Amino acid sequence: MRIALCQLNYKVGDLDGNYSKILKAYNQAVADKADLVLFSELALCGYPPQDLLDYPHFIDKCYQTLVALAKNTGETAMIVGCPMQSELKHGKKLFNSAVVISNGKIEQVFSKTLLPNYNIFDEYRYFEPNDVFNVWEFNGLKIAITICEDLWDLDDPTLYKTSPMSQLIQLGPDLLINISGSPFSYKHIENRRELMRINAQKYNLSLFYVNQVGANTDIIFDGGSMFITNEGVIAEECEYFEEDFKVIEWQPNKEYTSHSHNYKNDDIALIYNALKLGLTDYFSKSDFATATIGLSGGLDSAVVTALIAEAIGVENIFPLLLPSKFSSNHSIDDSIQLCKNLNLSYDIIPIQDAVNTFETILRPLFKGTKSGVAEENLQARTRGNILMALSNKFGHILLNTTNKSEAAVGYGTLYGDMCGGISVLGDVYKTQVYKLAEYINRNGEIIPKNILIKPPSAELSHGQLDSDSLPDYNVLDAILYQYIENQLGPKEIIDLGFDSKLVFKIINMVDRNEYKRIQMPPILRVSDKAFGIGRKMPVVGKIN
Amino acid sequence: MRIALCQLNYKVGDLDGNYSKILKAYNQAVADKADLVLFSELALCGYPPQDLLDYPHFIDKCYQTLVALAKNTGETAMIVGCPMQSELKHGKKLFNSAVVISNGKIEQVFSKTLLPNYNIFDEYRYFEPNDVFNVWEFNGLKIAITICEDLWDLDDPTLYKTSPMSQLIQLGPDLLINISGSPFSYKHIENRRELMRINAQKYNLSLFYVNQVGANTDIIFDGGSMFITNEGVIAEECEYFEEDFKVIEWQPNKEYTSHSHNYKNDDIALIYNALKLGLTDYFSKSDFATATIGLSGGLDSAVVTALIAEAIGVENIFPLLLPSKFSSNHSIDDSIQLCKNLNLSYDIIPIQDAVNTFETILRPLFKGTKSGVAEENLQARTRGNILMALSNKFGHILLNTTNKSEAAVGYGTLYGDMCGGISVLGDVYKTQVYKLAEYINRNGEIIPKNILIKPPSAELSHGQLDSDSLPDYNVLDAILYQYIENQLGPKEIIDLGFDSKLVFKIINMVDRNEYKRIQMPPILRVSDKAFGIGRKMPVVGKIN
Secondary structure, eight states: EEEEEEEEOOOTTOOOHHHHHHHHHHHHHHHHTOOEEEEETTTOSSOOGGGGGGHHHHHHHHHHHHHHHHHHHOSEEEEEEEEEESSSSSSSSSEEEEEEEETTEEEEOOOOSOOOTTOOOOOTTBBBOOOEEEEEEETTTEEEOOOOOGGOOSSSSSSSSSSSHHGGGGGOHHHEEEOOOOOOOOOHHHHHHHHHHHHHHTTTTTEEEEOOOOEEETTTEEEEEEOOOOTTTTTEOBBBOOOOEEEEOOOOOOOOOOOOOOOOOHHHHHHHHHHHHHHHHHHHHTTTTEEEEEEEESSHHHHHHHHHHHOOOOOGEEEEOOOTTOOOOOOHHHHHHHHHHHTTOOEOOOOOOHHHHHHHHHHHHHOOOOOOOOHHHHHHHHHHHHHHHHHHOOEEEEOOOOOHHHHHHHHTTTTTTTSSSEESSSOOHHHHHHHHHHHHHHSSSSSOHHHHHHHOOOOTTTOOOOHHOOOOOHHHHHHHHHTSOOOOOOOHHHHHHHHHHHHHHHHHHHHTTHHHHHOOOOOOOOSSSSSSTTBBOSSSSSSO | OOEEEOOOOOOOTTHHHHHHHHHHHHHHHTTTOSEEEEETTTTOOOSSGGGGOOHHHHHHHHHHHHHHHHHHHSSSSSEEEEEEEESSSOOOOOEEEEEEEEEEEEEEEESOOOOOSTTTTGGTTOOOOOOOOOOEEEEEEEEEEEEEGGGOOOOOOOOOOOOHHHHHGOOOOOOEEEOOOOOOOOOOOHHHHHHHHHHHHTTOOOOEEEEEEEETEEEEEOOOOEEEESSSSSSOOOSSSEEEEEEEOOOOTOOOOOOOOOOOOOOHHHHHHHHHHHHHHHHHHHHOOEEEEEOOOSHHHHHHHHHHHHHHGGGGEEEOOOOOOOOOHHHHHHHHHHHHHHHHOEEEOHHHHHHHHHHHHHHHTTTTTOOOOOOOOOOHHHHHHHHHHHHHHOOEEHHHHHOHHHHHHOOOOOTTOOSSSEEETTOHHHHHHHHHHHHHHHTTTTTTTHHSSSSSOOOTTTTOOOOHHSOOOOHHHHHHHHHHHHHOOHHHHHHHOOOOOHHHHHHHHHHTTTTHTTOOBBBBSSSSSSSSSTTOOOOSSOOO
């Protein structure tokens, strides 16, 4: 039997566009003499469709598109992910389904049992869990069809009371399929490969696993679809971070050798590729072609500029240098050098006149007060205004350059440097941003060396350094990681050997800056726990 | 038997504060010779605790606080809501529980079966549904204890496959209790009263219903705890929008007359009270005392000012008038009149110098372009900067004045008039804002009449009116309501009699402005479908 893995990049809600992509890949698979063609979870509507699923007219349109797709099928069967209306009297109105279509019609529907509802997932918001277990009989074989999380209950204890595979295995399947919408995180790829290998071995079944690729706003999907033998050998693996298509000649008892894709199992390279894909898709899927960014001479804006240059091309980038009286010469020189290295044109708009005007205007109200955060933020917001003016005038997307360490402790100005359509580094700790810069420079200097070695500074007052108000980034990031990713409490973090006063200080900074983060742009997610939709903390409340 | 309904205002996460409140009310109930004292759902941690529940140290602290509370109880029993660790091998780690404590210890735990996971609710993110049904035996009575949604499955078909009451009723209970965290919406009070009455009648049981009151960030709880007889008579009803405490002498066969609270069943009065409570609690629970606001001379800022004056007192409000060259005289006069009516001091800061400086600075980049949205937004952002400078300097919270109609169609400037710590009117359509203004003026002019009768304008260019780019607000709001609250698609809305071109235009505006709304401050929720955590739409995606 010939089975095609179609790893495509879907746009959420774009039923016509997704339909065309799916049909094209199906037709190619037919031409390649495939018997069965696999597409990923909710491929037809793109994953995650979010509250589009609450709209009955959208569900109708999904079904009509599915029927139209079915009309284009012949003997070669297709399995495609689609939301399907429940016909049960009770329970939620939808299932997250894998629909088998062939010979012009919908043949059979299999639905997801384990609905993830943690972190960025909220599938129980929309779907009823399936509790009817069948195999699909095709070409004399019994095929077990599962959807993503259905194979993720190998932990003991598990989050779920039902195990779909322990039901399905009793029906004696010959083959296991999993259609998936499994998002990227830099720790997730290796977990996913391992978990799928264990499934194949545990159930002694060949496993065809197909994932989606591409970003939908902040959530990035890395692909990595696989064919794994019943011995747990990854015999075929699709590319990461790009569309791919593979037809596999499968015979039950054939021996396969490992052909797993030689992807770079390196956190920083993975993050780099994920962010690049996230940016490319943010622009292409929102029909914006050009970007603007404020170059501060610091690390974050330099890394974002290098990334966006890779993603959409230097000709589409319109950076601004926005020096104030506190900007050091090296900030300007370093930014200019960055642009030269990237072959990027730029403009310089000194902001001091605008800042002075604000200070004059505000003098009557500020009389008798000491210059401080309000004055510092005025500079950042003046820059924000100018960048947004450019964005509004020419239709550029402003890129946000806030990194995860800053976002965590609130070291940034709301409506100032926290502006932007998309946050590129909001899920990348400062220590990781340094490594990203080194990675970007792996084949020669793109980010000027001086940016890498000078001490970080917001340059909002004379001689200001990040280290004036923050601990060393190595320490800061280590504490943040324990608090945010590992969800440890202050006592547990102190028990790891960190200074007690510092731990409380940092955790309190994280807690009380939720009000800023909640107004941040969507953050490209690369870690297991990003700020944004996957971390919902009270804005007003007492957290620790 | 004497039963106390304790309707308290909890702060999310503030275990010590909530503990003290609960204990004080319990002691008062003991002094009042109560046998049983009821507190609301998740009272100990406040509702909704969100991802605090993901932190094991927080769950431990909840348990320790519960144990400490138990130590303070005697013969009078208490039922209090608290997250409780599951002891099951599989499933989520927590239950949403009603814990019975008395005589110094935890006596019995009852947990929630129906976990709402739609709109603003995401309880399945944290909790395992209960599937073990028991009654609590107390003073010779069998008491059925349910939690909020457990009584909300009267629809046919229902969202759920299990019905807790159809299980519990088989155990022959004598009395029904429901502890609840049921948020306000202006349509919800009457639904809730009716539904609880139907439950009491259907199961022929007296029902003691206790809700929380007060706002946690954007979610407002209105209280309205009740004692309903088995014949469906509301025999006692707590106040709305404030803490309340009632001890009820209950006898199984006693006749009770209706004593339901004579609350104003009027949408606008309800919204007014809810917003006032939302504001009061936003300030008190976040430990901020003072507010600033930009007075445009328009309706929205006037209504917000009147509301905040009621909520935190005029002495704590520092409004700014920020006229530009496009501001009409009446804008300034009307704002001054508003301040006079409220006995409110204000400052005037003309923004034109700053706008001119920006235009000068930007001239080289904008050369050859026509003045338009970029220039208009510069004015709004200049105002935003000044207001935020005041906020940063003096620790005032900036109030956002965007209304729901504007938020829906993106008629507002990101980082300009969309700034603020909390959005007061973001869930109130413009047509409702007019009615709010009339309500505010019910005992005499607070909002100057001219503000109510002049045509709405953002005054960002000469002679600009909202009606230049938007349809009449009556039509706009009616279409928005069908799309947002009723989740109809374009064809269904057109079928209601609206102009086809207009419907598509408006829906497209709603869809493509998700990128602005996602960066809005938290929005006080007063409707069944507010922007914010209850409506998760793709930012990048094709929606219609």
